[in-house]
Amino acid sequence: DGGITQSPKYLFRKEGQNVTLSCEQNLNHDAMYWYRQDPGQGLRLIYYSQIVNDFQKGDIAEGYSVSREKKESFPLTVTSAQKNPTAFYLCASSPMTSGQVFTQYFGPGTRLTVL
Amino acid sequence: AQSVTQPDIHITVSEGASLELRCNYSYGATPYLFWYVQSPGQGLQLLLKYFSGDTLVQGIKGFEAEFKRSQSSFNLRKPSVHWSDAAEYFCAVGAGSGSARQLTFGSGTQLTVLP
Numbered sequence: 001d002g003g004i005t006q007s008p009k010y011l012f013r014k015e016g017q018n019v020t021l022s023c024e025q026n027l028n029h030d031a032m033y034w035y036r037q038d039p040g041q042g043l044r045l046i047y048y049s050q051i052v053n054d055f056q057k058g059d060i061a062e063g064y065s066v067s068r069e070k071k072e073s074f075p076l077t078v079t080s081a082q083k084n085p086t087a088f089y090l091c092a093s094s095p096m097t098s099g100q101v102f103t104q105y106f107g108p109g110t111r112l113t114v115l
Numbered sequence: 116a117q118s119v120t121q122p123d124i125h126i127t128v129s130e131g132a133s134l135e136l137r138c139n140y141s142y143g144a145t146p147y148l149f150w151y152v153q154s155p156g157q158g159l160q161l162l163l164k165y166f167s168g169d170t171l172v173q174g175i176k177g178f179e180a181e182f183k184r185s186q187s188s189f190n191l192r193k194p195s196v197h198w199s200d201a202a203e204y205f206c207a208v209g210a211g212s213g214s215a216r217q218l219t220f221g222s223g224t225q226l227t228v229l230p
Contacts, residue, residue: 004158031216040124042205042222043159050216058217090158101166102147102209104218106158 003027004107006091011112013078013085021076021110023091031094032074033104036060036087043090049074050096078112086114117142117210121221128196129229136191136224138206147209148189149218150180154202162204165189176200201228 163174
């Protein structure tokens with residue numbers, strides 16, 4: 001089955017720790033995205049990447065970092081600099097073809113809780 | 116910059132009743148418009164999208180949406196709601212070009228379905 005997988009489903013972080021959220025896709029999509037979701041605020045873009053070894057900051061990149069070493073993988077690290085990381089994190093991917101431009105497909109999400 | 120407004124935070128309908136969820140967008144050019152649905156603790160699922168052509172678009176699960184340029188709206192409709200439709204619904208607009216292509220999401224409408 002083609003799709004997007006995120007792991008773990010639940011993640012707990014202690015104060016001062018860095019944690020990494022995994023996102024993998026086997027859809028052969030060029031673009032990948034990370035969003036943060038808080039209750040009542042919709043989705044906010046953290047980082048996105050449209051090609052391997054290249055990525056851009058979104059609206060709320062501070063305290064987060066990413067890498068894109070492989071087309072199918074786009075891990076997100078939540079660093080200790082992110083002061084309020086408790087949220088639901090969603091990964092998405094998108095083909096860059098003209099008929100599917102902007103169409104994003106989402107993974108199941110990771111819920112991060114700071115203890 | 117583009118923006119999306121979903122005026123209704125929460126809507127309650129009875130099973131079998133009709134449904135309309137409102138979405139207004141702000142964007143200078145022809146928009147790419149989307150509706151997504153999210154069940155609790157899950158990722159987002161694409162319901163339908165509008166790129167061009169017929170302004171009434173059909174989606175999955177019996178949903179449809181109508182693009183009205185004069186009103187800057189893209190309202191989602193369903194003639195008869197099922198209990199399984201209870202979820203949160205997000206409208207989004209695609210904007211930008213090249214490496215700056217992004218989706219901007221509304222803050223969502225929570226749908227409750229009464230038996």
